[in-house]
Amino acid sequence: MKILLLSIYWSIALPFCSGLWANIPQDCDELVAPLISSEKIVSCVGQPIVLKAMNCVGTVVWSNQKKGNTLTVYPEKTTTYQAHCIKDSCKSKASNEVTVTINIPSSPLIKASQTKVCFGESVVLTATGCAGEVIWSNGLTGQEMTIQPIYSTKYTATCRNEGCVSCFADDIIITVVGGEPLSLTANKTILCKGESSILSAKGNCAGQIRWSNGAIAKTITVQPEHTTYYWAMCENTNCEPVKVVSPFK
Numbered sequence: 001m002k003i004l005l006l007s008i009y010w011s012i013a014l015p016f017c018s019g020l021w022a023n024i025p026q027d028c029d030e031l032v033a034p035l036i037s038s039e040k041i042v043s044c045v046g047q048p049i050v051l052k053a054m055n056c057v058g059t060v061v062w063s064n065q066k067k068g069n070t071l072t073v074y075p076e077k078t079t080t081y082q083a084h085c086i087k088d089s090c091k092s093k094a095s096n097e098v099t100v101t102i103n104i105p106s107s108p109l110i111k112a113s114q115t116k117v118c119f120g121e122s123v124v125l126t127a128t129g130c131a132g133e134v135i136w137s138n139g140l141t142g143q144e145m146t147i148q149p150i151y152s153t154k155y156t157a158t159c160r161n162e163g164c165v166s167c168f169a170d171d172i173i174i175t176v177v178g179g180e181p182l183s184l185t186a187n188k189t190i191l192c193k194g195e196s197s198i199l200s201a202k203g204n205c206a207g208q209i210r211w212s213n214g215a216i217a218k219t220i221t222v223q224p225e226h227t228t229y230y231w232a233m234c235e236n237t238n239c240e241p242v243k244v245v246s247p248f249k
Contacts, residue, residue, distance in 0.1 A: 024089075025086050025088075025089055025090060025091035026089055026090065026091060027090075027091055027093070028090035028091060028092065029093070030090075031057075031058070031085055031087060031090045031091070031092040032055050032056070032057070032085065032092060033055075033084070033085060033092040033093045033094060033095050034053040034054060034055050034056040034060055034083050034084070034085045034092070034095045035053070035054045035055050035095060035096060036051060036052065036053045036054075036081065036082070036083050036095045036096060036098050037051070037052050037054075037098065038050070038051050038052075038081075038098045038100055039051075039052075040100075041098070041099065041100055041101060042100075042101045042102075042103050042162060043075070043100055043101075043102060043103065043164075044102070044103060044104075044163060044164035044165075045075075045076050045077075045102055045104060045164075046074050046075075046076055047074070048072050048073070048074055049072070049073050049074075049075065049100055050070055050071070050072050051070065051071040051072075051073060051081055051098065052069065052070050052071075053069050053070070053071075053083050053085075053095065054069075055085075056069070056083075056085035056092075057085065057087060058085050058086050058087025058088070058090075059085070059086050059087070060083050060084075060085060060086075061083060061084050061085075061086055062081060062082070062083045063080075063081050063082045063083065064081075073100070075100050075102055076102065077102050078099065078100065078101045078102050079099070079100055079102075080097050080098070080099045080100075081097070081098050081099075081100070082094045082095050082096075082097055082098075083095045103161060103162050103164045104164065104166070105130065105131065105132060105159040105160065105161040105164055105165065105166035106129055106130065106131075106159060106166060107129070107158070107159060107166045107167045107168065107169045107170075108127040108128065108129050108130040108134055108157050108158070108159050108166070108169045109127065109128050109129045109169060109170075110125060110126065110127045110128075110155070110156070110157055110169045110170070110172050111125070111126055111128075111172070112124070112125050112126075112155075112172055112174060113125075113126075114174075115172065115173065115174055115175060116174075116175045116177045117149065117174065117175070117176060117177065118176070118177065118178040118236075118238065118239030118240060119150070119176055119178055119179060119180060119181070119239065119240075119242045120148065120240070121148070122146050122147065122148050123146070123147050123148075123149065123174050124144060124145075124146050125144065125145050125146075125147060125155060125172070126143065126144045127143050127144070127157050127159075127169070128143070129159075130143070130159035130161070130166070131159070131161050132159050132160050132161030132162065133159070133160045133161070134157050134158075134159060134160075135157060135158050135159075135160055135165075136155065136156075136157045137154075137155050137156045137157065137168075138155070147174070149174050149176055150176070150180060150181060151176060151180045151204070152173065152174065152175045152176050152180070152204065153173070153174055154171050154172070154173045155171065155172050155173075155174065156168045156169050156170070156171050156172070157169045176204065177206055177236075177238065177239065178206060178207065178234065178236040178238055178239025178240070178242065179203075179204065179205040179206060179207060179233075179234025179235075179236055179239065179241075179242040180203050180204045180205070180234070180242065181203065181242060182201040182202060182203040182205065182209065182232055182234060182242070183201070183202045183203050184199065184200070184201055184202075184230070184231075184232060185199070185200045185202070186198065186199050186200075191224070193225070194223070195223070196221050196222060196223040197221070197222055197223075197224075198219060198220075198221050199211070199219065199220050199221075199222060199230060199232075200218065200219045201218050201219070201232045202218070203234075205234035205236075205242075206234075206236050207234055207235045207236035207237070208234075208235050209232055209233070209234055209235075210232065210233050210235055210241075211230060211231070211232045212229075212230050212231045212232065213230070
């Protein structure tokens with residue numbers, strides 16, 4: 001009985017196993033390996049790249065198990081690709097290798113000649129560590145630029161190399177310490193005789209706001225007897241006064 005059972009088992013199992021082997025392509029030296037190429041060998045992270053295979057008389061199977069004579073990949077790191085040609089139960093040798101190098105430019109390091117200035121003063125910003133072109137957040141390019149900030153402003157930069165752009169550099173803030181041009185407003189700009197208007201000055205002033213009529217305050221009330229221009233300035237002991245002429249009379 002045991003011998004009979006074993007005979008039945010093998011009579012069933014052998015055809016099954018032989019079928020499995022039949023589905024696995026075997027190495028065949030006579031089947032020509034494909035020749036693969038890439039439209040470019042240097043790219044940026046995540047950009048599409050088309051790989052092509054030639055000389056295969058069967059089906060091209062790539063190293064990522066995709067099939068077809070062309071393959072579009074989106075590599076996020078430097079990657080090497082190969083392919084085989086499969087026909088019936090034959091598998092060719094591996095193709096040549098194609099390596100796609102992912103270019104990730106280093107973020108530049110930026111520094112300033114000074115980070116606190118009075119209104120009208122200049123600052124030189126310098127970027128280092130970029131092997132390509134430095135692009136500043138204000139749209140200017142170059143490893144160095146001179147700025148004259150009107151307001152306290154944050155600057156950063158990126159590095160562009162062979163079409164790829166780095167992450168942003170760490171921010172650098174240039175602070176206008178003495179005062180910035182103030183924004184002047186009036187609740188009325190056209191008055192009848194005897195009427196009054198409230199003038200306000202808004203903006204960063206690290207000191208006191210002095211009006212053209214001598215008043216010192218952010219907001220003043222005026223009652224002019226004739227058409228009058230008003231102006232205001234930000235006074236600071238460390239910087240020259242920043243004077244602003246009112247747009248209203």
